[in-house]
Amino acid sequence: MDGLGYEMKHYWWVNHSQTFQQEIMGQYLWSPKTEAHGVRSHFYENMCSAVPGDLVLSFANTKITYVGVVLDFAISAPKPSEFGSAGANWSNEGWLLPVTWTRLETAVSPAGLINDLRPVLPSKYSPIHPLTGRGNQKAYLSEVDRRVVELMIPNKLLETLSMMEVEKAAEPRFAAIVEQLDDAVEASINSDTSLADSERSQVIQARRGQGAFRQNVVDIEHSCRLTGVTNRSLLIASHIKPWRSCANSRERLDGHNGLLLAPHVDLLFDRGLISFSDDGGVLLSHHLQRDDLERLGLQQAVMQSTGVLRPEQREYMRYHRSNVYLRTSVK
Amino acid sequence: MDGLGYEMKHYWWVNHSQTFQQEIMGQYLWSPKTEAHGVRSHFYENMCSAVPGDLVLSFANTKITYVGVVLDFAISAPKPSEFGSAGANWSNEGWLLPVTWTRLETAVSPAGLINDLRPVLPSKYSPIHPLTGRGNQKAYLSEVDRRVVELMIPNKLLETLSMMEVEKAAEPRFAAIVEQLDDAVEASINSDTSLADSERSQVIQARRGQGAFRQNVVDIEHSCRLTGVTNRSLLIASHIKPWRSCANSRERLDGHNGLLLAPHVDLLFDRGLISFSDDGGVLLSHHLQRDDLERLGLQQAVMQSTGVLRPEQREYMRYHRSNVYLRTSVK
Numbered sequence: 001m002d003g004l005g006y007e008m009k010h011y012w013w014v015n016h017s018q019t020f021q022q023e024i025m026g027q028y029l030w031s032p033k034t035e036a037h038g039v040r041s042h043f044y045e046n047m048c049s050a051v052p053g054d055l056v057l058s059f060a061n062t063k064i065t066y067v068g069v070v071l072d073f074a075i076s077a078p079k080p081s082e083f084g085s086a087g088a089n090w091s092n093e094g095w096l097l098p099v100t101w102t103r104l105e106t107a108v109s110p111a112g113l114i115n116d117l118r119p120v121l122p123s124k125y126s127p128i129h130p131l132t133g134r135g136n137q138k139a140y141l142s143e144v145d146r147r148v149v150e151l152m153i154p155n156k157l158l159e160t161l162s163m164m165e166v167e168k169a170a171e172p173r174f175a176a177i178v179e180q181l182d183d184a185v186e187a188s189i190n191s192d193t194s195l196a197d198s199e200r201s202q203v204i205q206a207r208r209g210q211g212a213f214r215q216n217v218v219d220i221e222h223s224c225r226l227t228g229v230t231n232r233s234l235l236i237a238s239h240i241k242p243w244r245s246c247a248n249s250r251e252r253l254d255g256h257n258g259l260l261l262a263p264h265v266d267l268l269f270d271r272g273l274i275s276f277s278d279d280g281g282v283l284l285s286h287h288l289q290r291d292d293l294e295r296l297g298l299q300q301a302v303m304q305s306t307g308v309l310r311p312e313q314r315e316y317m318r319y320h321r322s323n324v325y326l327r328t329s330v331k
Numbered sequence: 332m333d334g335l336g337y338e339m340k341h342y343w344w345v346n347h348s349q350t351f352q353q354e355i356m357g358q359y360l361w362s363p364k365t366e367a368h369g370v371r372s373h374f375y376e377n378m379c380s381a382v383p384g385d386l387v388l389s390f391a392n393t394k395i396t397y398v399g400v401v402l403d404f405a406i407s408a409p410k411p412s413e414f415g416s417a418g419a420n421w422s423n424e425g426w427l428l429p430v431t432w433t434r435l436e437t438a439v440s441p442a443g444l445i446n447d448l449r450p451v452l453p454s455k456y457s458p459i460h461p462l463t464g465r466g467n468q469k470a471y472l473s474e475v476d477r478r479v480v481e482l483m484i485p486n487k488l489l490e491t492l493s494m495m496e497v498e499k500a501a502e503p504r505f506a507a508i509v510e511q512l513d514d515a516v517e518a519s520i521n522s523d524t525s526l527a528d529s530e531r532s533q534v535i536q537a538r539r540g541q542g543a544f545r546q547n548v549v550d551i552e553h554s555c556r557l558t559g560v561t562n563r564s565l566l567i568a569s570h571i572k573p574w575r576s577c578a579n580s581r582e583r584l585d586g587h588n589g590l591l592l593a594p595h596v597d598l599l600f601d602r603g604l605i606s607f608s609d610d611g612g613v614l615l616s617h618h619l620q621r622d623d624l625e626r627l628g629l630q631q632a633v634m635q636s637t638g639v640l641r642p643e644q645r646e647y648m649r650y651h652r653s654n655v656y657l658r659t660s661v662k
Contacts, residue, residue: 052564072564170549172564176541210507218501229626233383233403233503234598262627263594267565295560296593297628 008055008162011149012046012070013127015139016060018086024058024066029097030080031140032090033323042125043140047074047095049328050141051287052172055149055161056099059127059135063107064152068099069161072173073271073287076245076323077181093245093323098173102161108152109133120147174271181244182207199249206252209237216255220313224262225306226282226298236266240316242324256312264296275325278314280306285326339386339493342480343377343401344458346470347391349417355389355397360428361411362471363421364654373456374471378405378426380659381472382618383503386480386492387430390458390466394438398484399430400492403504404602404618407576407654408512424576424654429504433492439483440464451478505602509575513538516575530580537583540568547586551644555593556637557613557629567597571647573655587643595627606656609645611637616657 014029023029031044050056050070058066077096079087110117111133118130127142128135136142149158189195189203205211214237223230238261239246246252261269268274273288282302284293293299309317321327345360354360362375381387381401389397408427410418441448442464449461458473459466467473480489520526520534536542545568554561569592570577577583592600599605604619613633615624624630640648652658 169563170546171541174564175539179539208506208510210502215501224626227626227628229623231620231623232500233505233602234595234623234627263598264565267594271564289562292560292562292565295555295558296565297558 008053008146009051010049010054011144011146012050012054012056013139013142013144013148014056014058015127015135015137015142016058019080019083020058020060022080022082022086024101026080026082027071027098027100028080029056029099029141030077030083030094032079032087032094034091036089041140043138043142044095046141046143047097048326049143050074050097052169053164055158056141057144057149057152058101059110062111062135063109064104065107066101066103067153067157067161068101069164071098071100071169072177073097073326075174075177076242076272077177078244096177098177100164102157104153104157110152113151116151117148120145120151178244178270185244195249203249203252206239207243209239209258213237213239213253213255213258216253217258217260218255220255220310221258221260224260224265225276225280226265226301227262229262234262235260236263238266238269240313241319242270245319245323251316254312254316256310257316265298268296268298269320270324272320272324272326274302275321276306276309276317277321278309278317280308282306283321283325283327286328287326339384339477340382341380341385342475342477343381343385343387344470344473344475344479345387345389346458346466346468346473347389350411350414351389351391353411353413353417355432357411357413358402358429358431359411360387360430360472361408361414361425363410363418363425365422367420372471374469374473375426377472377474378428379657380474381405381428383500384495386489387472388475388480388483389432390441393442393466394440395435395483396438397432397434398488398492399432400495402429402431402500403508404428404657406505406508407573407603408508409575427508429508431495433488435484435488441483444482447482448479451476451482509601512575526580534580534583537570538574540570540589544568544570544584544586544589547584548589548591549586551586551641552589552591555591555596556607556611557596557632558593560593565593566591567594569597569600571644572650573601576650576654582647585643585647587641588647596629599627599629600651601655603651603655603657605633606652607637607640607648608652609640609648611639613637614652614656614658617659618657 016023031047033044035041052070052072054070056068057064074095074097079090079092079094110128114133121130125142126136127139186204189200202212206213217237224235229235237258240257240259243252251257273285275283277283284302347354362378364375366372383401383403385401387399388395389399405426405428410421410423410425441459445464452461456473457467458470517535520531533543537544548568555566560566568589571588574583582588604616606614608614615633
């Protein structure tokens with residue numbers, strides 16, 4: 001805390017393109033994970049660096065009209081259907097960042113303040129051109145200095161937003177959003193007439209780690225890789241590549257696409273706060289706090305290898321590492 | 332293991348009454364929790380002493396026709412609707428014990444073997460009369476000596492059943508049964524025209540610990556009582572009196588009917604493997620193995636008081652202790 005009475009971890013600036021209205025109405029940001037042909041994008045990777053409580057300036061049509069607060073970590077999610085034909089060239093799987101937006105009483109034009117902004121804009125990855133104040137077409141989510149925000153947003157509003165204590169909010173958005181995504185997939189499976197009834201039923205049971213999928217996982221994995229729990233009553237059959245992201249029934253039922261995990265380990269893995277390397281080492285997201293790990297009693301466990309992954313598991317784990325795991329850019 | 336090549340933890344004998352067919356077809360046993368007026372029943376309390384892998388002799392119409400293997404611990408569940416008018420005098424909430432049944436090639440009449448059975452029948456709580464071999468009308472689930480079983484069931488079948496390794500079965504029945512029960516409650520809530528749409532939506536969100544219910548819990552509880560985790564992203568809002576057992580929307584949404592628990596603690600609490608005394612002490616079911624507790628990193632935590640429960644929480648916790656917690660009879 002300083003004299004201004006607020007302090008957020010990061011300040012972000014998003015350059016909306018065609019999907020401005022959808023993102024504001026839907027209370028989120030959505031981006032592909034990479035540029036075309038898998039080229040890495042600093043602006044897209046920033047989606048995974050945002051944490052609950054961060055502030056976001058929304059820039060569209062030459063103006064900042066909304067300011068938002070991040071509600072949860074980024075979630076791997078398909079391109080929202082409300083985008084319609086907008087962003088038709090984007091990949092279908094991307095990062096969804098839950099944000100709650102507030103409309104400014106008076107929209108602000110950065111171009112009009114460019115002389116004040118210029119000295120505090122980032123020298124690399126700036127969201128706007130430091131001479132003209134016009135948007136950087138390549139930018140999506142950029143990190144900016146707090147002084148950039150202070151120049152454009154009334155101090156009183158900033159204080160109010162920082163008081164939201166989003167980190168302590170009752171309800172992180174993850175569970176609700178994933179349930180919505182899963183429901184949509186389940187509806188499409190239910191209406192897929194190419195599936196036999198028995199297969200459809202198995203695929204739907206697999207959503208909650210039950211039925212044939214669980215049986216298939218148990219044939220391969222015998223205990224929780226972190227805690228060593230072997231008692232089946234205490235273990236969850238967890239998809240490595242999420243059920244909602246699987247390409248077809250084969251992936252949804254494949255025993256190699258699963259791990260048996262104790263419930264707290266399952267949550268960390270689903271949430272992308274941990275992942276595994278091919279040799280079974282545990283990867284920790286920077287978003288996973290050391291004291292949380294300690295309270296969960298997992299601090300020792302994450303130091304050890306959990307046993308080499310089978311070749312068939314590795315493909316799924318590669319998906320988890322690039323699409324679920326919250327690998328944050330190192331500053 | 333002994334010379335006979337099998338060994339189960341317990342051997343049980345159930346005296347079915349009017350609901351024989353339903354229990355065999357449905358792959359379970361079901362009993363009320365107490366006699367009328369809340370009088371404790373040794374035979375009903377035995378339902379909570381059965382563990383996965385135990386053997387059950389099914390006695391009905393003077394004969395043993397089926398033998399079963401217990402698939403999971405007892406689950407608090409309403410009287411099955413397929414009972415119809417049978418057992419109309421039983422309370423609506425009881426214990427459901429998942430059992431997989433095998434029909435004997437030849438039904439066995441205990442009365443015909445009574446001279447052999449007499450010396451090995453239990454002296455107290457015997458399922459049949461030791462002189463006549465006729466069923467004890469008061470008995471439901473009785474524990475019997477292994478020799479009782481050996482006198483009536485072919486040795487080869489016993490070996491086969493003991494090979495089922497149910498304790499290591501892929502899928503304990505708890506999750507699937509609770510989901511079915513919850514689905515039935517959700518369907519009845521959806522068709523309850525006395526509820527306003529907004530209330531209905533809140534009550535259904537509460538099933539998964541989301542929405543208004545979670546908000547209400549967060550107003551009262553601030554961290555996991557066992558692990559001390561405070562990070563909301565890692566905490567589940569868990570009903571004390573289960574959502575499916577609540578009498579009405581008020582109970583389903585009441586913040587005093589909830590705890591914030593880390594996911595592994597939530598599973599133990601839901602499953603009845605732990606409960607809490609009014610002063611916040613942790614109660615451990617005999618079914619919870621010491622090495623599982625250790626692997627989950629909870630061995631220290633369960634020794635401590637977690638803080639006195641509020642008076643409003645105590646009523647719900649009393650329900651949990653008598654209806655969910657697997658308090659096993661001391662032998």
